[in-house]
Amino acid sequence: MQVADKVIVVTGGGSGIGRALVLQLLAKGAQVVAVDLNAESLEETGRLARAGERLSTHVLNVAHREEAEALPAAVVARHGAVDGLINNAGIIQPFARVNELDYVAIERVMEVNFYGTLYMTKAFLPYLLKRPEAHIVNISSMGGFLPVPGQSLYGASKAAVKLLTEGLYAELLGTPVRVTVVFPGAVATNITTNSGVEVRQSEGRRSSLKPLPPEEAARRIIAGMEQNRFRVLVGSDARLMDFLYRLAPAWATRFIQRQMRSLLGG
Template sequence: MKAQGKHIVVTGGGNGVGRELTLQLLEKGATVFVVDISEEALNETAKLSGSSKRLFTYVVDISNREEVFAFAKKVIKEHGKVDGIINNAGIIQPFIPINELELDRIDKVMDINFYGTLYMIKAFLPQLLTRPEAHIVNVSSMGGFLPVPGQSVYGASKAAVKLLSEGLSSELKGSNVKVSVVIPGGIETGIKINSSVSHNVSADSSKSNMLLSPVVAAKLVIKAMEKNRLRSYIGKDCNAMNVLYRINSFFAMNMINRIMIASEH
């Protein structure tokens, strides 16, 4: 689905990739309904857009089912239609093993990453099915197929997003609604800060050249939608580890363990 002239919802649009998605969609001629839990962050996105008349901001906690459904109802009532949703919002967990991770933190990761995505889909899918063409884009993660030490629950939430997307695509086969799941590797964003997580990783790490910038990541997410790709692995690290994991999963897991240990020093 081409962005030009479409009405598209973007979650997590107050910073990082979500902000870049919003700005790039506006440049392509879309009307964007951008969601974030932070009003201040949304205001900054609006400012960067040049106060675009095609940008509408909404403070929504996507982990709250009632808020999501109320938001969907409000958008459709006020603007008449929605052609697409990009479920980009997400958080990581503290870099600790499951045995040390508190249950409320586990709930929060699952509520935002998985249930937030699911609520958005459930809230907007009936509307999307009425459109001549429509698209759902869900952002998963390399951690959704490759276990990362200290991020097992985050990985589980993103693996759930991946399978949800693929299952939804199968269910919607033959309909006007297409589904894409984008699986990025490392991206230079403030996700650790936004997730209230600290981790001692050197900024001078030799792996830093493997990270995607938010600008490039957003471009590739939109490309997945416009090219109607079911599954898109983006980033050098993600593509390399995807191949390696398919060939020898134990070797790939040991490699990511060594990388994580090395990056802490």
């Protein structure tokens, strides 16, 4: 689906990949509905966009079903229709083993990453099915197909997004709605801050792999959407680990475990 002249909802639009998606979609001629929990960062996105009536901003928590269910009517009232949904909002967990995580942290990650994606999809899908063409893009993660010690619940939530999206793709074949799942690798965003996760100095050591700028990640996501691609791997690390995990999953898992060992205290 070409994004020009379409109305597209972007969650997590206040920063990082979400903000880059908002700005690039506007630059390509779309009307954009930017959604975020953080009112201040969402306001900054609006200032950067300078898009006038083509941009509307909505402060809400995607993990609250009632808020998600109320949004489509507000979008249609403001923009006249809705043609696309990019479920980008997400958080990571504290860097800890499953045995060390409390249920508050576990439930928060699942509620935002999986249920937030599900609530938004369920809320908007009836509207999208009425359009001549429409598109749903769900952002999973490299951690959604590759186990990352210390982020096991985050990975589980993103694996759930992966399977949900692939199931939607199959269910919606023959309808006007196309579906894409995205697997970003390392992207230079402030997700740790937005997730309320502290990174100790020893955990912040430089990686030999330079994270992808959010603007480039957004460009590749939009390109995948416009090409109606089934899956999009964002970043050389995501492409490499996708290949290695398919080729030798146990070896790839041990490789990632060695990389994460210092974060887990040995």
